[in-house]
Amino acid sequence: MQRTQFGDMACSIARTLDVIGEPWSPLILRDVYVGMTRFEQMQQDLGISRKVLTERLKWLVEQGVLERREYSSRPPRFEYVLTAKGTELCDLLMVMVRWGDRWTAGAAGPPVLYRHHACGQIAHVEPRCSACGEPMHATDIDVLPGPGLSG
Amino acid sequence: MQRTQFGDMACSIARTLDVIGEPWSPLILRDVYVGMTRFEQMQQDLGISRKVLTERLKWLVEQGVLERREYSSRPPRFEYVLTAKGTELCDLLMVMVRWGDRWTAGAAGPPVLYRHHACGQIAHVEPRCSACGEPMHATDIDVLPGPGLSG
């Protein structure tokens, strides 16, 4: 399909998309996060083409999001686990869940629930300001040029 | 490419991807968010194919993320603006920026900065628990089956 590469743009959204923006990648990440770490598990759970799954896993390992780890040497068997870089990407998944729950779940309600370890409550993520702790949404900020902005 | 449709999966991540998971869609949303609301502006800013831009805008309007609004009747000219549904999707963009800044920005620093209206500080989003207000990351929760989970 000769797709444009986003990685070279001076935009953290584009660069994040370069890592996990391809179709299936976030769902692969989700599977690994919930413990479906093996090729066969993911392939059956997602219904993804084995070819594409191979390509995506290789890319995510190259990018340092997943680690390919041998869990059996004889026969050689591998599983994929999250790195720190990959674990932090899961924040993104949680925000996607939040939006999907609000706007696409319908009357049936959310497919999954989160229980927060710290308080034990069923809850969801809420974006807050790292400086003052108040809610911080897209309408609550000004966007300013930063040091990494070229051109 | 005969791509698998994610919209029917019982997963809020998959359903969110169905809306904005295709290549370019998040970047289109970003452009609209920062005020580049017209076809020509987006096409030139992104370097996207006019064909694909047309398709994506139509889809995002169908999904209720953008609204196609006439800003001039003679000649007829249109711009695209965020709906409430689309504005909330920008939370997702902010989290993508946060991850991209941390893991892909390098020595040059982040391309853009956020100033929070409420406190005036340069800051970034931090996911917190809607129940107790403490930080809530992927490692801080248990995932439980919810009412909308089929099968």
Added chain:
DNA sequence: GCAGAACGTTCCTTTAGGGAACTATGGTGG
């Protein structure tokens, strides 16, 4: 009435995804 601007549409080429068959390695049961 010709140029130019804004917003698409059409056509062709290239490439990526889907899906099924095949390969490789090393058990396990008889």
Added chain:
DNA sequence: CCACCATAGTTCCCTAAAGGAACGTTCTGC
């Protein structure tokens, strides 16, 4: 020893989606 199974990919063909350039349409202004 041989058939059979499980895991983890690889290869092949077909279809559909992205890129890119040219074209179309509707109006304004000179």
